[in-house]
Amino acid sequence: MTTARARTRRRITPAAIAFTAVLLAAAGPAQAGNGSGGKPEYGGGRGGPVNDQVVTTTHQEGQVAALTFDDGPNPLDTPRLLEVLRENHVKAVFCLWGDYVVQNPDLVRQIVAGGHTLCNHTMHHDDLADWSPEAIRADLEETSAAIHAIVPHEDIPYFRAPYGSWGASPQVAAELGMQPLGWAVTIEDWETQDADVLTDRLETRIRQNPGGVVLLHDGPTMDRSGTVEAVARVVPELKAEGWRFVQPAKRG
C-alpha cells in the first residue's frame, strides 16, 4: 500500500522517497518477507476472515479513528473509561492482559456489555520476539480460554503483541482466527499521565492521522487517569466536528 501510494505521486520528491524508506524500515522484521499479497489466507473465527498482515488503520478515509485500549482490565481506571465511552456513544477495542482478566471477571463482562470489541494481548504480557510458534500458540490459546471462561460466546477478533514486538505471532494469531492489530497513532501515555499533555497529543495526532488505529492504555501497571481524561475531552470535541470512532480494519 505504501509503495502503491508512492508510485501514484505525480512527482516523487527526495522527501517522499525518504518517507517511504522510513515506513518500510518501521515495518520491521516481523512483517518482512510476508509480502503484500499472495499469502495464505485463513478462514478465521466467528469474526470472519483474517490474514497475517498487521492492521494499523480502519481502511476508511476521512474523519475516522479507531480507539484501542491495552493492558487492562483495571479496577482503578477501566470503569471510568467505560463510562466516558458510553456517554459519547463510542465503541472501542480492549486488548486484554490475561492475568488481569482472571483477576477482574466483572470488568470483562462490563466491557462486553458496553458493546466493545475484544483483543487478545497475551497471558502475561511477555515479549514474543524470540518465541517459537508453538509457544506463542499455547499462550494465545490460554489467554482466549481465560476470556471465554468469563464470556463464553464472545468473539475475540484481534490480537496485539505486547510492545508491538511481533516475532512469529502474526501468523499464529491469523491461524487462530485473530487479526494482528497494530496502530498508527500513540500518545506515549506510558511516559506521562498529565491530562493536558495527553489531551493535546491525542487531539493533534488523531487529526494528523485520519483513518488511524489509536493506541491507548487503561491497564493497572500505572495510573491511567490522564489517558481517561484526555479521551473524555477529545472525543466529544472531534465528534462535534463530524469525526467518527469505528473498528479497525478486519484484514491487513
Ligand SMILES: [Zn+2]
Ligand atoms: Zn501492552
